[in-house]
Amino acid sequence: MWxxxxxxxRSKETLNALFFFGLLLxxxxxxxxxxxxxxxxxxxxxxxxxGFILSGLxxxxxxxxxxxxxxCWEGLLLAPGDKSAIYVGKLAGNLLLMLVIEAIxxxxxxxxxxxxxxxxxxxxxxxxxxxxVALAAVGTLFxxxxxxxxxxxxxxxxxxLPVEAPVLLxxxxxxxxxxxxxxxxxxxxxxxxxxxADVVYVVVGVLTFDFVLxx
Amino acid sequence: xxRLLGGVTVAGLVAGLVMAFxxxxxxxxxxxxxxxxxxxxxxxxVAYLAFVVVLVCxxxxxxxxxxxxxxxxxxxxxxxxxxxxxxxxxxxxxxxPTWGTWWTxxxxxxxxxxxxxxxxxYLLLRGMIEDRERGARFAAVLGIVAAFNxxxxxxxxxxxxxxxxxxxxxxxxxxxxPDVIKYALLVNFAAFTLLYVYFVTRRARLLRxxxxxxx
Numbered sequence: 001m002w003x004x005x006x007x008x009x010r011s012k013e014t015l016n017a018l019f020f021f022g023l024l025l026x027x028x029x030x031x032x033x034x035x036x037x038x039x040x041x042x043x044x045x046x047x048x049x050x051g052f053i054l055s056g057l058x059x060x061x062x063x064x065x066x067x068x069x070x071x072c073w074e075g076l077l078l079a080p081g082d083k084s085a086i087y088v089g090k091l092a093g094n095l096l097l098m099l100v101i102e103a104i105x106x107x108x109x110x111x112x113x114x115x116x117x118x119x120x121x122x123x124x125x126x127x128x129x130x131x132x133v134a135l136a137a138v139g140t141l142f143x144x145x146x147x148x149x150x151x152x153x154x155x156x157x158x159x160x161l162p163v164e165a166p167v168l169l170x171x172x173x174x175x176x177x178x179x180x181x182x183x184x185x186x187x188x189x190x191x192x193x194x195x196x197a198d199v200v201y202v203v204v205g206v207l208t209f210d211f212v213l214x215x
Numbered sequence: 216x217x218r219l220l221g222g223v224t225v226a227g228l229v230a231g232l233v234m235a236f237x238x239x240x241x242x243x244x245x246x247x248x249x250x251x252x253x254x255x256x257x258x259x260x261v262a263y264l265a266f267v268v269v270l271v272c273x274x275x276x277x278x279x280x281x282x283x284x285x286x287x288x289x290x291x292x293x294x295x296x297x298x299x300x301x302x303x304x305x306x307x308x309x310x311x312p313t314w315g316t317w318w319t320x321x322x323x324x325x326x327x328x329x330x331x332x333x334x335x336x337y338l339l340l341r342g343m344i345e346d347r348e349r350g351a352r353f354a355a356v357l358g359i360v361a362a363f364n365x366x367x368x369x370x371x372x373x374x375x376x377x378x379x380x381x382x383x384x385x386x387x388x389x390x391x392x393p394d395v396i397k398y399a400l401l402v403n404f405a406a407f408t409l410l411y412v413y414f415v416t417r418r419a420r421l422l423r424x425x426x427x428x429x430x
Binding site for chain 2: 141148149151159161163165166173189196197208211214
């Protein structure tokens with residue numbers, strides 16, 4: 001994991017591109033939906049998570065690009081000890097990357113949509129953290145699978161999006177409530193669902209990652 | 216044995232048809248349209264049964280590495296997707312005259328359609344990997360993730376919205392329908408389960424022969 005983060009810090013390749021991609025998404029959303037602020041405000045939670053998911057698809061899909069391009073795949077397969085350590089490391093790296101991207105996107109959304117996020121920020125942070133773990137846990141597992149398959153950039157979103165459907169429903173609903181100034185208690189059932197999803201995905205990921213990285 | 220199973224299945228389906236169109240009474244408010252239930256409800260039962268079998272076979276494959284388990288999972292997923300499709304199609308046909316619309320984002324419609332795309336992705340993944348052993352491993356991992364996702368999908372969608380009539384057969388306090396309808400439905404349940412077993416065993420046999428032919 002530290003190696004990945006180090007590489008990312010040195011090159012800033014993914015981060016820069018994703019930042020730019022997020023900015024473009026915001027432009028596209030506004031062009032597609034028109035500049036009407038009132039109408040945009042209603043769709044904001046959905047747009048926000050659409051932004052997160054789309055950048056997540058790009059970012060997570062690249063999890064194992066370094067290994068594949070530099071012919072280090074054998075190294076991963078032959079790594080001694082428990083393969084789940086690799087999974088946890090990659091997952092942590094992805095989490096960090098996605099949280100940074102999401103923070104940047106959030107600031108951009110606040111700027112372009114003229115939002116006052118300060119009040120809702122603690123609640124929003126909880127929702128985003130829970131949702132991101134669920135996104136990254138499945139994303140990391142599937143990225144390892146699709147990395148070894150042809151048409152991987154096509155297969156990865158096709159596999160990931162249906163699985164993430166409940167996470168998307170939960171996060172959008174919870175974000176909507178939080179942005180409307182409601183307390184976290186009013187969306188407790190969504191938060192519990194997200195927490196359950198986090199646990200299920202991470203546990204299944206840790207348990208099955210061994211089989212994905214078999215020689 | 217196969218002949219016998221096929222014969223019994225056909226007999227069961229005929230009996231189911233007779234029960235649905237001959238014995239069961241015409242429903243008071245919905246009229247004859249309601250008879251589609253005898254196809255709709257058993258289909259969704261078969262779909263869920265199929266996906267549970269996929270889960271069990273996937274776990275067995277990862278632990279024991281028997282090719283039979285993998286072929287069974289593959290066959291079961293195909294039949295499951297087929298019956299999910301039938302469920303959606305018959306539901307649409309039933310929904311048009313009763314709800315006035317082909318499609319609505321009602322809770323259980325949404326759940327079933329998410330399952331449909333999830334397992335369609337499963338079949339897509341299988342189709343894209345040439346290496347038989349690797350394909351089986353990845354599919355098994357995906358089969359496990361997808362199955363554990365079903366309850367999450369169910370609850371998220373349930374809280375998201377609901378319009379469907381509540382389940383009428385397995386409700387605490389006994390079924391709220393006349394005995395005739397219940398028996399007609401149960402006969403169809405049995406017939407469809409036989410049909411499922413017949414399809415899956417035939418398909419698994421075909422997959423085994425394909426594997427042998429290739430080897």
